[in-house]
Amino acid sequence: EVIRNCDVHGISHITGGGFDENIPRILREGQGIAIEEGSWEILPVFRFLEKYGKVSHREMFNIFNMGIGMVIALDASEAQRAIDLLAAQGERASVIGRVTAEEGVVIA
Template sequence: GGFDENIPRILREGQGIEIEEGSWEILPVFRFLEKYGKVPHREMFNIFNMGIGMVIALDAAEAQRAIGILAGQGERAAVIGRVTGTEGVAIR
């Protein structure tokens, strides 16, 4: 399902998400697979999630606290986008 099918499941009806590509570390293997596997760029987000293992949608005011909690458990986390009033997933 990747980004287009899975992320909307955590949002309310009428909401969407805008993802800021590169706001997290995109490992070189994904660029390699895209180039040599001739995988369309947008499909990389649906097939491989571009390295994103989990998405949590929460109030922006709580983001840094959540990142700190995850870091305390040895996890890397980043703000990768924002919820919008337009359904779907936009990648910028």
């Protein structure tokens, strides 16, 4: 429904390789993404794994994706519409970041 009703610029399935490898594949050369940590619910299991598995916080985003399964890139003006369409399908969605003019993935 999102693809049919919104101008989707790209979709990234966040699997092994997580944020640093998968998200940049849907961006143009010279673009990056700024992720706002905490803009989605981070389940307690990820904090547990980080602490007791002694995994660095940043590496948690590439190993376990911190609960993000898919990223859909679209214009900010269409974000709420996409979220509503996904909610109607039983999916939870959040705006987790924005495209930047600097290559790479920054998590703040």
